[in-house]
Amino acid sequence: MQRNTSQISNDTTPNIVMGLKGLDNKLVPALTIGFISLFVLSALIDMPAFTAMIQTSFSSAAKTFGSSWQWLMLINFFLALIIAISPLGKKVMGSVSKPTIGTFRWLAMIMCTLLAGGGVFWSAAEPIYHFMTPSPSFPGIEGGTLAAVAPALDQAFLHWGFLAWAVLGTLSTIVLMYAHHEHGIKLRPRALLFPLFGHRLENHWVGSVIDACAIIAVAAGTIGPIGFLASQLGYSLELLTGLENNTQSQLIILAVVVAIYSVSAASGMDKGLQWLSRLNVIGAFVLLAAMLLLGPTTFLLREFGSAFGSYLQNMGTMSLTTAKPEWNVWWTWFFWGWFIGFAPMMAIFIARISEGRSIRSLILCVAVGAPIATNFWFAVLGGTGISLELNTPGIISGPLNDGGLPSVLLATLSNLPLSYILLPAFLVLTTTFVVTTGDSMAYSIAMVVSGDNEPSSKHRLFWAITMGVVAAVLLLAGDGGLNALQSFIVITAVPVSLLIGLTLLSGPIAALKMTCSSKTTKTA
Template sequence: MENNGNHSNGAPRVKTTRTPGDRNWVKWGFDLHPEVFFVSGALILLFIGITLVYQEQTSATLTAIQGFVSNVMGWFLILSANIYLGTMIILAFSRFGSIRLGGQNARADFPLFAWLAMLFSAGMGIGLMFWSVGEPIFHFLAPPLNGVEAETGAAAQQALGITFFHWGLHAWGIYAAVALALAFFAFNWGLPLTMRSVFYPILGDRIYGWPGNAIDILAVWATLFGLASSLGFGVGQISAGFNFLFDTPDTTAMQVGLIFIITGFATASVVSGLDAGVRRLSELNIYLAASLMIFVILVGPTLFIFGSFAQTLGYYAASLPFLSFWTETFEGTQWQNSWTVFYWAWWISWSPFVGTFIARISRGRTVREFILGVLLLPSIVSFLWMSVFGGSALYLELNGIGNIAEAVNENVATALFVMLQNFPLTGITSFIGIVLVVVFFVTSSDSGSLVVDNLTSGGKLDSPVPQRVFWAIMEGVVAAVLLLSGGLGALQSAAIAVGLPFACVLLVMCYGLYRGLAREMADLEAQKLKAQEASLEEAVPR
């Protein structure tokens, strides 16, 4: 792929020639980057084979890796998440905020509502469905911060506030950093839309050699394991929902079967492409999710929901500085290993997937509009969702209604359905909940396969269908083998294991992004000065 045009600001565009070996596969109906595709595929297949043969050993190894990352490097992940978010806030309000992705004359490819719907569905959908009731109840039963008695109003406030923290600005700051870097270097510099491109200011043309290949292979691994965690949570909730409604068996075999059935739906969506598949499914899910949320607001504890939303926003804002840098050093406890450290590693491992997807749909937006949109709008929606479902669950527990705490302790995947059991039309709302998780599963798998194929094809935005189908199937297989090897614990361990090395990659990426934006701004200012000088020359009488 050769691009010899110019930047929108007139500066020379960076050469983006693919490696000669890529062309050899075109005649066979493929369009891939062989080093990245085959090495990534071989490593994933090797992992699948080893895991199936040595399930117990794989589970033990993943647990040991999780223990090392959490106990030894947890502080590093916490500090890194703050650096990503801080970088985004600084860039949004800096002079770089006026730079437009795709050039100063570019316009947005998608209207605002479609853009937000795809952001929300790809970034957090399954996780919000799975944890919206379970996480607040977990913290309500065992408050992590000192001085708060369990199962009290203060515990409920802290529980919802910590849930906001895990699903708010830090998560979207990680996504925004990766997405902005990818979009900028792809749309403004003409580089391939892959992770290697964000290192061009540092590595130069070496991104086309083994350093770039290694970066993209690591991104493929991070994406697949991050997706596997989310898909595993989703299928666990779907299986629990079917058990709740239809008394079907809620077993690992059932969950693996559901993974392959729903992966089939995702494959069909992949074939449809970004606009026809992901966009329509994302918009459908937003309407369904909004309908379910409005229903719970109307029939549930309405005033409590709105009051908890407003009050917890204040608690979140007041506690954010402390929570952001809290590492449990002086408490000597291990709570964060299962929560904050896991979440940050999960978001980091998801970031190549979500970042690439957000970048693809964000051409035409300014840096400031992009950052504020990605940080604030999905965070507010997530906060409202958590207040509606988590807040309702806390209200029921505080007033001795229902047995949600018991359900969370026995099987957290059932928490949403047990909570809905306390409101009218339980069967209908629970079925809608299952449909939501299924569609979120499909859109996540769909988007993920497009992104992984993008990484393994050298940045191609429209590669052959069989390649996308291959990666959609691989995502389902990885999620299935992780469930077989250790259930949700293995899924969490895998996400943390790949999150640590990729955290280092993202730190270097932030520096490369700053250098790229600085060069772009210098070019824009030089062009503006040149235009002013030309205008003055024309105004001088001859």
């Protein structure tokens, strides 16, 4: 008796689909772990040659794609604003009518994940650097003068302001919410292409490569701050306590940090991460108030208002300037590469915690409210250092020249009243910020690899510990390992930027289809 050909096809199709899913589930972790292992092995075999290769690739990637990233960041922000103020902004995303997580906890988790430790160290260091050496966006400004204050803050506002926040959590989050809640697509980077390609990438190897690229990019962007935190805390503790800053002490610090965020990651999003985020935000508010009261209050408020107005006026010019490519490589293009590399996984994290919120509230909170708060934070910490430098030249720029960017925060706090309280408090805050980032990104990576919105504690713990181990190996390999990883972030942003670039199309499509779908349902 012969079997019907169509019957054979129907019988075998589910097996083929299951086989593809099984291959897909194995391919993503294989690509990710394999690439990270190759990176670490290459660094250990020949660090000088490896670092030289990374630096060359970094410079080439930044110079080739930097100007494109500038346009991508700017267009993404304004397109998100247009969607927010349009009727599309009213659409509530997800299957529930009210947010599942309170607004304070929601904003705390988002802000702490993005700012990380860099938001503390860079907020003190970057403004003073631009104050001493004005950016190409402000030709004719003499460094170290009162006229250089607003331009210095403007440049820091650009790098940590509207454009950075928008690329991390607006159009890409909208696409993921549409794909996941309207069509059941898993929260993975490949889902960003769903409005354009439908289900084609769900079980395709191309989708696996997309996911792996995004994971590698965010892993590099997370491991770097974890490793740098250990070296920065080692430097800080040596100045404060006399404890020798060597590899052994840095590894001990790293072990403590990894242990904290690993326990938090294993406990789940509803426990450790939310608790840490609330602690971070409350601590940041307290320290911000202390800086305002103990520092040059009038100067800080006046310069923030002046600089923020100037920032709004000059944002377009600063965003697109290519006057000095060699400067852009190490500043604007580096930051844009870093944020773009983070974008898919950050969007997944935001989508995971944003169900029940409208498109408008998402965009206005993430792309407008959070950047303003961040800019004020930079104005207070950075502005305090600038004020001290204006009154006593060399008091901040001297440590900057001698000890690099990490020394600026210590120099600033050391010259304020109650410095013996402020210094350890800020070091603790920096640590908890990095811990929160490690926790949330371990959670997001585990989500993508497992394909589960609630990945098991074993998955979360594995990725949390893996990032810590890689940071430890690179610390043992020497400073060049972490520096190479920092530059590598920009290299990984190249493929990811193509994915994020397509959200300029898929984002509006997703918002429109969600709104139309909602209207159709109500009519029916």
